[in-house]
Amino acid sequence: xxxxxxxxxxxxxxxxxxxxxxxxxxxxxxxxxxxxxxxxxxxxxxxxxxxxxxxxxxxxxxxxxxxxxxxxxxxxxxxxxxxxxxxxxxxxxxxxxxxxxxxxxxxxxxxxxxxxxxxxxxxxxxxxxxxxxxxxxxxxxxxxxxxxxxxxxxxxxxxxxxxxxxxxxxxxxxxxxxxxxxxxxxxxxxxxxxxxxxxxxxxxxxxxxxxxxxxxxxxxxxxxxxxxxxxxxxxxxxxxxxxxxxxxxxxxxxxxxxxxxxxxxxxxxxxxxxxxxxxxxxxxxxxxxxxxxxxxxxxxxxxxxxxxxxxxxxxxxxxxxxxxxxxxxxxxxxxxxxxxxxxxxxxxxxxxx
Amino acid sequence: xxxxxxxxxxxxxxxxxxxxxxxxxxxxxxxxxxxxxxxxxxxxxxxxxxxxxxxxxxxxxxxxxxxxxxxxxxxxxxxxxxxxxxxxxxxxxxxxxxxxxxxxxxxxxxxxxxxxxxxxxxxxxxxxxxxxxxxxxxxxxxxxxxxxxxxxxxxxxxxxxxxxxxxxxxxxxxxxxxxxxxxxxxxxxxxxxxxxxxxxxxxxxxxxxxxxxxxxxxxxxxxxxxxxxxxxxxxxxxxxxxxxxxxxxxxxxxxxxxxxxxxxxxxxxxxxxxxxxxxxxxxxxxxxxxx
Amino acid sequence: xxxxxxxxxxxxxxxxxxxxxxxxxxxxxxxxxxxxxxxxxxxxxxxxxxxxxxxxxxxxxxxxxxxxxxxxxxxxxxxxxxxxxxxxxxxxxxxxxxxxxxxxxxxxxxxxxxxxxxxxxxxxxxxxxxxxxxxxxxxxxxxxxxxxxxxxxxxxxxxxxxxxxxxxxxxxxxxxxxxxxxxxxxxxxxxxxxxxxxxxxxxxxxxxxxxxxxxxxxxxxxxxxxxxxxxxxxxxxxxxxxxxxxxxxxxxxxxxxxxx
Numbered sequence: 032x033x034x035x036x037x038x039x040x041x042x043x044x045x046x047x048x049x050x051x052x053x054x055x056x057x058x059x060x061x062x063x064x065x066x067x068x069x070x071x072x073x074x075x076x077x078x079x080x081x082x083x084x085x086x087x088x089x090x091x092x093x094x095x096x097x098x099x100x101x102x103x104x105x106x107x108x109x110x111x112x113x114x115x116x117x118x119x120x121x122x123x124x125x126x127x128x129x130x131x132x133x134x135x136x137x138x139x140x141x142x143x144x145x146x147x148x149x150x151x152x153x154x155x156x157x158x159x160x161x162x163x164x165x166x167x168x169x170x171x172x173x174x175x176x177x178x179x180x181x182x183x184x185x186x187x188x189x190x191x192x193x194x195x196x197x198x199x200x201x202x203x204x205x206x207x208x209x210x211x212x213x214x215x216x217x218x219x220x221x222x223x224x225x226x227x228x229x230x231x232x233x234x235x236x237x238x239x240x241x242x243x244x245x246x247x248x249x250x251x252x253x254x255x256x257x258x259x260x261x262x263x264x265x266x267x268x269x270x271x272x273x274x275x276x277x278x279x280x281x282x283x284x285x286x287x288x289x290x291x292x293x294x295x296x297x298x299x300x301x302x303x304x305x306x307x308x309x310x311x312x313x314x315x316x317x318x319x320x321x322x323x324x325x326x327x328x329x330x331x332x333x334x335x336x337x338x339x340x341x342x343x344x345x346x347x348x349x350x351x352x353x354x355x356x357x358x359x360x361x362x363x364x365x366x367x368x369x370x371x372x373x374x375x376x377x378x379x380x381x382x383x384x
Numbered sequence: 385x386x387x388x389x390x391x392x393x394x395x396x397x398x399x400x401x402x403x404x405x406x407x408x409x410x411x412x413x414x415x416x417x418x419x420x421x422x423x424x425x426x427x428x429x430x431x432x433x434x435x436x437x438x439x440x441x442x443x444x445x446x447x448x449x450x451x452x453x454x455x456x457x458x459x460x461x462x463x464x465x466x467x468x469x470x471x472x473x474x475x476x477x478x479x480x481x482x483x484x485x486x487x488x489x490x491x492x493x494x495x496x497x498x499x500x501x502x503x504x505x506x507x508x509x510x511x512x513x514x515x516x517x518x519x520x521x522x523x524x525x526x527x528x529x530x531x532x533x534x535x536x537x538x539x540x541x542x543x544x545x546x547x548x549x550x551x552x553x554x555x556x557x558x559x560x561x562x563x564x565x566x567x568x569x570x571x572x573x574x575x576x577x578x579x580x581x582x583x584x585x586x587x588x589x590x591x592x593x594x595x596x597x598x599x600x601x602x603x604x605x606x607x608x609x610x611x612x613x614x615x616x617x618x619x620x621x622x623x624x625x626x627x628x629x630x631x632x633x634x635x636x637x638x639x640x641x642x643x644x645x646x647x648x649x650x651x652x653x654x655x656x657x658x659x660x661x662x663x664x665x666x667x668x669x670x671x672x673x674x675x
Numbered sequence: 676x677x678x679x680x681x682x683x684x685x686x687x688x689x690x691x692x693x694x695x696x697x698x699x700x701x702x703x704x705x706x707x708x709x710x711x712x713x714x715x716x717x718x719x720x721x722x723x724x725x726x727x728x729x730x731x732x733x734x735x736x737x738x739x740x741x742x743x744x745x746x747x748x749x750x751x752x753x754x755x756x757x758x759x760x761x762x763x764x765x766x767x768x769x770x771x772x773x774x775x776x777x778x779x780x781x782x783x784x785x786x787x788x789x790x791x792x793x794x795x796x797x798x799x800x801x802x803x804x805x806x807x808x809x810x811x812x813x814x815x816x817x818x819x820x821x822x823x824x825x826x827x828x829x830x831x832x833x834x835x836x837x838x839x840x841x842x843x844x845x846x847x848x849x850x851x852x853x854x855x856x857x858x859x860x861x862x863x864x865x866x867x868x869x870x871x872x873x874x875x876x877x878x879x880x881x882x883x884x885x886x887x888x889x890x891x892x893x894x895x896x897x898x899x900x901x902x903x904x905x906x907x908x909x910x911x912x913x914x915x916x917x918x919x920x921x922x923x924x925x926x927x928x929x930x931x932x933x934x935x
């Protein structure tokens with residue numbers, strides 16, 4: 032008696048590894064069209080609409096960053112508002128010294144990325160739950176420290192200089208374009224980052240950290256990189272916030288509400304996919320516009336929906352679409368394709384919540 | 385002398401912080417859940433106490449007897465339903481659910497009670513009175529009582545965990561959930577008990593805080609949660625008395641900061657926390673690894 | 676008596692513990708592929724097999740820590756496949772898990788007390804465990820981390836005994852222990868079983884298993900390759916079943932593929 036198991040082995044040449052199921056060129060073209068159309072908005076819509084869209088850009092950028100942290104690197108941060116605030120204050124400080132706030136925006140982003148390093152050093156050794164609260168404490172501490180400097184407004188804040196003489200319509204337009212630029216850079220940046228080696232390393236870490244380490248993946252480095260990028264991204268959003276509000280108040284820019292928005296938007300839209308935050312932001316904006324006058328309500332509803340989604344629909348709204356329609360607009364996984372056939376399910380999926 | 389006064393204040397308020405912290409620490413030790421809504425529950429308890437007193441006109445101190453058991457039951461129910469559901473999913477799920485609860489509670493309180501601060505007035509000499517040591521040290525009765533209560537609660541908790549059937553079960557489940565199941569213990573029930581204790585102690589702290597200071601919808605996170613966590617880290621995980629020490633160190637640091645500049649009170653506490661995090665992550669009294 | 680292919684017990688006695696066509700998966704891996712067995716009251720039923728054969732998975736599924744994809748577990752004639760592990764323990768299925776798994780922050784006595792928390796009525800008490808293992812009484816307040824491997828193993832057994840099980844499951848007792856210690860522990864089995872216990876054990880040490888068992892069941896890659904009493908099977912048959920080697924046709928040879 033022998034124990035031979037039969038396998039139907041197919042010759043290796045018949046397999047191909049591809050990055051997506053359909054031709055992603057169409058998605059790229061579609062995205063480009065969307066961006067171009069959006070860029071024309073200041074010429075064709077009211078400034079009220081562009082202002083709302085700027086808000087959407089801010090939320091989308093922050094949510095994408097939070098998604099990168101929690102959905103791909105497994106880092107749940109409840110303190111990203113630290114970078115939002117720092118981004119705003121970077122712009123304020125530079126503007127007070129004569130720089131145009133728009134020029135200060137990229138500097139703010141980089142500055143926040145740098146600021147993320149010592150923060151990472153402080154909290155990186157903590158386990159998940161404690162990591163989360165520690166980031167919150169860091170954010171609160173950052174705010175308290177900033178509040179001590181009356182030259183930048185102290186505890187009450189101050190208006191953002193640097194726009195003197197600028198026509199309001201132009202200002203709105205520039206703000207809008209800045210917002211669009213930040214969002215596009217953020218999304219494209221995340222997409223490229225995850226398509227590359229970092230994405231592979233993060234998936235490996237997610238699947239089996241010990242194995243990932245022993246096969247050479249620099250686990251700590253990968254996570255740190257993600258934390259820094261997320262810091263920079265939230266910093267850019269904060270800078271945008273300062274520009275759009277024309278003032279910087281510590282209580283407003285360091286509010287944990289931002290984390291609540293980031294997290295809930297991502298969860299509802301779909302954690303661990305690049306499309307998720309986009310869907311979530313859309314939901315968020317609709318909710319906010321509908322309940323505009325009931326300030327606390329939209330957060331209450333958002334929170335409740337996020338709880339429900341976490342417990343019952345883990346993959347969020349985009350997850351439902353993805354499951355039923357098999358669509359990936361931003362393909363970062365790998366598919367094993369048999370010649371002529373529909374690809375098999377060798378899907379290397381990012382972390383699920 | 386103002387410094388001596390400040391240090392004594394700090395030590396005493398440390399008891400209150402320890403009361404906030406022990407529930408947080410218990411839930412993490414047993415279920416590996418960091419309840420981000422922990423502080424908000426204390427505030428809910430405070431508002432509940434105010435509500436109960438206003439509606440039923442019972443003596444203020446009786447509010448403890450009503451609200452604390454109520455919160456404990458709430459803790460058991462919440463744990464068996466929502467938190468267990470999240471636990472079964474992932475760590476992220478527990479963080480998101482508790483964070484969601486925190487946001488919902490805070491904004492709910494904001495919506496219904498506005499951002500005005502409230503206090504639980506007792507009208508008793510207990511609250512407003514104080515005694516003096518020598519001519520320059522003045523200590524409020526309330527704070528001394530709160531500290532004494534905190535110590536008693538911690539002693540009680542210590543005894544419960546070391547000498548009773550459920551205390552043993554809680555420790556066993558925390559050590560090895562499956563082995564406890566093999567011994568016939570339903571870990572979900574044990575988790576519920578631990579959550580009940582956590583909710584009860586933090587409710588106690590919340591009502592006491594409402595008497596000692598003011599309650600606002602955001603107090604739960606700004607003050608209670610972050611301070612409780614700071615006390616746990618400074619004191620080291622896994623030790624109830626470490627939590628008390630952590631609370632005391634935090635309180636003293638805050639009072640010293642307040643002496644330097646009144647607005648530096650909270651910041652001073654956080655800086656000590658960050659220093660401990662940087663230099664000695666295990667805390668002052670460590671038992672077992674943290675990270 | 677020739678080894679039975681399907682775990683059928685020709686004597687017709689009612690089994691205390693029964694497993695029918697159990698299929699268990701670990702993710703996509705099929706760990707157990709149609710296992711059946713019957714354990715009669717009062718016997719020592721040993722499951723042997725190489726690493727990865729599925730032995731511990733089988734025990735874990737019987738005790739409820741793992742859910743089967745298909746098949747069922749019967750205890751005392753009742754289907755317990757959907758019953759939670761802690762409820763199975765209170766019904767009398769108690770396991771001493773692989774690696775001892777004592778409660779490390781608890782003392783020896785506290786470990787026993789936890790074991791006794793939900794015990795069934797019966798002869799085993801903490802007192803009786805102390806009588807059987809004298810040294811435990813002196814060191815009952817010691818944290819279990821300070822005990823030697825063999826001592827920890829006996830505490831783990833004691834913890835299981837005080838629950839007054841009807842069937843005691845032993846998962847890889849010998850792991851990490853010196854042979855002398857292992858023999859001594861297994862030597863206590865008769866004394867333990869004198870109170871009317873049935874034992875189902877998993878053991879990598881085949882000779883040890885053959886010494887204590889009244890019935891042997893060999894697994895290989897999730898399938899049954901040999902079942903029978905130690906008296907009725909030869910060393911060659913055991914070896915063949917254990918390693919999955921093609922064996923010369925002998926009277927009462929191991930079952931053909933697909934029958935197990």
